[in-house]
Amino acid sequence: MNNKTAGELLISEITGYISELVPIHVHEVKSRLSQIVVKYHVTKPESDEVHPDLLENIKLFLASKRLEGFSKNSLDSYTLDLSKFAENIKKPTVEINSADIRVYLSQFPHLKMSSVSKKLSVLKSFFGWLTAEEILLRDPTAKLKPPKQEKRMPKALSxxxxxxxxxxxxxxxxxxxxxxxxxxxxxxxxxxxxxxxxxxxxxxxxxxxxxxxxxxxxxxxxxxxxxxxxxxxxxxxxxxxxxxxxxxxxxxxxxxxxxxxxxxxxxxxxxxxxxxxxxxxxxxxxxxxxxxxxxxxxxxxxxxxxxxxxxxxxxxxxxxxxxxxxxxxxx
Structure with missing residues (x-):
């Protein structure tokens, strides 16, 4: 889909939404919106593409953690987990809900509960940060609890x-x-x-x-x-x-x-x-x-x-x- 088509689709969707709320002159609103949208580069991601909004928020989150002094190993681990999440979800950040995250985590039956818990911990850190920064109004991971893990004795040598x-x-x-x-x-x-x-x-x-x-x-x-x-x-x-x-x-x-x-x-x-x-x-x-x-x-x-x-x-x-x-x- 080219930029012009994406922009026109955006204008039509916004105009349609506004017309449901209040009476408007559709052609005048479309004309005014066209003058605004033409100043921007508008693209509509394909359904099988990672959403650029989610990628941008991941980038901001990692930059914040880098400034907080996180080690290279921790940052690499966060990058890998969040990249896999983005590739799987393919939604703008604001549309991601608790069900999306549960479905995503359920796709790893081969992993130990400790590994699944780690993935959830990364997502909690990410969405918690977005909420604290007021990029999101609510945290979709807030009600998700980590899976119960078997308590294992430390494997120390005698x-x-x-x-x-x-x-x-x-x-x-x-x-x-x-x-x-x-x-x-x-x-x-x-x-x-x-x-x-x-x-x-x-x-x-x-x-x-x-x-x-x-x-x-x-x-x-x-x-x-x-x-x-x-x-x-x-x-x-x-x-x-x-x-x-x-x-x-x-x-x-x-x-x-x-x-x-x-x-x-x-x-x-x-x-x-x-x-x-x-x-x-x-x-x-x-x-x-x-x-x-x-x-x-x-x-x-x-x-x-x-x-x-x-x-x-x-x-x-x-x-x-x-x-x-x-x-x-x-x-």
Missing amino acids: IEELEMLREACKSVRQRAFVEVMYATGCRLSEVSALNISDINFQSMSFKVFGKGSKEREVYLSFKACHHLKRYLASRTDEDQALFVTERKPYRRLSNRGIQREIKLIAQNAGIKKNVSPHVLRHTFATLTLNNGADIVAVQHLLGHSDPSTTQGYAVLSDEKKREQHKKYLVM
Whole structure:
């Protein structure tokens, strides 16, 4: 449909709507509207096209989140989810309702409830922002509740499994991975973004930027410092990244690269669990809490803004439960 036809259709629809409300001279109104519309570029999207209004609002939302300091990973995730939503809905933003969103989310039966919940969370953030900015009068996601999820116990390694992982390392780089990720409880993205200059070996610590670009200090153990120094001494490259690829051209090791190494170490160790960098983060939290660490301190070390998130890691071992029972039971 060309611009002229789209403009004429718009004028006809507006004139028809006005004529239903009040008596008008149709030809005069059409003539006046034509003088106004000619100043603009009017197009009518095809029914199978993503609506430009929705795309523009997504663009504005992402720009706002970028200014708020959202990480690149978060922005990429939001962009992907919202783009898929726009491709599926194909409506102007103001016409999207709760039913549209329910139908959209029901199209992912193969996904876990946690993944569907994440998609809904992104849409709630998007439409909530549009409503707060008064681009929309009402939020179509306001009454939508996230799906119930199974409560799963954190998949932390036992002390024995942690030692098995250490002994299965076949290179100084692999051992450095394990020790740094376990000792600090850092997220995968936080470790992969580290540079050599970030490490303060004197204080055995370094600073990372977590979710929402929040800075926090984390600490290395003596064991982690020792194996990290061994790894750095073995390198012949001049790359600034803390962890780099094994082969030339040397470059910063990606998130996927670190995940692959941890999985390989776990396979070599014969550990049946699905071991990942996040499992090492779980292990740090669970073992330190079981060893008597203050939950508020662990919350700050993990970079959790909500204490209830840290509470999910506080799973006591049977031995620890017996110990606490004997210690605190009033006889």
